[in-house]
Amino acid sequence: MNLFRWLVVIVLSVAAPAAASAATGDLFAEKKSATGEAVKIRVWTVHASNQTKGVGDGLERIEKHLRNLNYEGFSLLSKDGASVAPKASKKFNVVGDKSVKVTVLSKDEKRARVRVQVTSPKGKLLDTTVSIRRNGFFMVAGPRHKKGVLVLPIFARY
Amino acid sequence: MGLTETEASRLRAEDGVGSADDEKQAVAGGHDPAEDRAFRQAVRAALVPEATPPLADTVMARLGSMRSDVRGAVQEEVAPRIADSVMSVVMDGCANPPRVSEAIRAEAGGPQSMWSAIAPAVGADIGQDIGELLRGSVNAEGNFEAMGWMTPRRRFAIGGLGVAIAAAAAVLFTIGLGGDGVGSAATSAMTPILDAPVDIEDLEVGASSLVQVLQFGEEAPTIIFVSDYAGDEL
Numbered sequence: 001m002n003l004f005r006w007l008v009v010i011v012l013s014v015a016a017p018a019a020a021s022a023a024t025g026d027l028f029a030e031k032k033s034a035t036g037e038a039v040k041i042r043v044w045t046v047h048a049s050n051q052t053k054g055v056g057d058g059l060e061r062i063e064k065h066l067r068n069l070n071y072e073g074f075s076l077l078s079k080d081g082a083s084v085a086p087k088a089s090k091k092f093n094v095v096g097d098k099s100v101k102v103t104v105l106s107k108d109e110k111r112a113r114v115r116v117q118v119t120s121p122k123g124k125l126l127d128t129t130v131s132i133r134r135n136g137f138f139m140v141a142g143p144r145h146k147k148g149v150l151v152l153p154i155f156a157r158y
Numbered sequence: 159m160g161l162t163e164t165e166a167s168r169l170r171a172e173d174g175v176g177s178a179d180d181e182k183q184a185v186a187g188g189h190d191p192a193e194d195r196a197f198r199q200a201v202r203a204a205l206v207p208e209a210t211p212p213l214a215d216t217v218m219a220r221l222g223s224m225r226s227d228v229r230g231a232v233q234e235e236v237a238p239r240i241a242d243s244v245m246s247v248v249m250d251g252c253a254n255p256p257r258v259s260e261a262i263r264a265e266a267g268g269p270q271s272m273w274s275a276i277a278p279a280v281g282a283d284i285g286q287d288i289g290e291l292l293r294g295s296v297n298a299e300g301n302f303e304a305m306g307w308m309t310p311r312r313r314f315a316i317g318g319l320g321v322a323i324a325a326a327a328a329v330l331f332t333i334g335l336g337g338d339g340v341g342s343a344a345t346s347a348m349t350p351i352l353d354a355p356v357d358i359e360d361l362e363v364g365a366s367s368l369v370q371v372l373q374f375g376e377e378a379p380t381i382i383f384v385s386d387y388a389g390d391e392l
Contacts (some may be wrong), residue, residue, distance in 0.1 A: 131357035
């Protein structure tokens with residue numbers, strides 16, 4: 001009896017995770033099919049100024065790049081992002097009634113062609129088409145904000 | 159008909175050339191020299207014509223048109239060529255004229271290189287290529303650092319394979335956790351970032367903006383820096 005009980009326990013302990021993983025695998029597959037062609041675009045909003053010093057939380061990974069800018073303090077204002085399929089666009093609102101519209105033009109195994117349009121209520125600030133290395137990023141910086149400037153790291157991950 | 163002494167004195171006084179004795183004698187003769195002079199002036203004024211007749215035209219009409227070629231008179235017919243005269247004397251009797259430049263070179267010999275004298279002054283070796291020296295100096299002076307701008311010719315580091323494997327694992331992990339494709343802070347923390355520059359295919363800015371493309375290293379992200387002249391806040 002005890003042996004049978006142990007066998008049942010062993011079978012369940014092996015079969016249940018397998019079934020769960022199979023179900024999870026299906027979920028992953030479905031998820032992958034839904035977002036497989038999409039590029040995950042992320043737009044951070046960083047405030048750079050000399051009013052404060054140091055790098056705020058959440059910016060540790062890009063700290064060394066932010067340090068290249070001629071500012072002493074960096075604080076993360078917001079993080080936003082979305083999965084954008086090729087030929088599709090996503091508009092991100094940033095501080096100051098400004099917006100960043102990202103259009104994924106195309107992608108391949110190595111790079112993604114992305115059009116980035118930064119606009120303000122007064123009109124266009126920047127309209128650029130860049131080719132970002134897969135899982136790479138670049139930054140748009142310079143617009144003034146509260147005695148400093150805004151830095152917008154834009155990531156493309158797929 | 160002759161003039162008396164008194165009349166002569168009166169005329170001289172009237173002409174203004176008389177002496178004091180002439181004046182006295184005219185007065186003694188019962189004449190006033192001042193009145194005589196006034197009378198003469200009145201007669202002269204009455205006789206002077208109102209418009210002076212142009213005499214020049216009349217004279218020139220009588221003389222006719224006449225030109226005097228003074229330059230031609232003093233100039234010789236043929237100007238003497240002094241150089242020809244000198245050369246004729248010098249070349250007299252010479253079948254083959256001497257070539258001065260060749261004679262000077264033959265006398266002085268070939269020019270010697272001045273680089274041996276200049277090189278020590280500019281801190282270079284005699285055998286050193288001056289072009290290479292100048293290029294090196296310019297690079298050193300300008301603190302030139304070779305850096306690719308907007309070019310895709312960059313290679314992954316040796317550790318790229320490891321990063322790629324980690325990236326693949328992180329992607330699978332993110333797919334499992336992500337709901338709407340927008341990663342949370344925790345998910346983002348698990349995602350590696352490949353610091354890679356971008357290729358800028360097109361770049362436009364607003365009319366009141368100035369743009370700079372910054373690249374602080376081979377593997378650093380490209381930074382598009384937009385400056386707004388009007389100071390507008392983004």
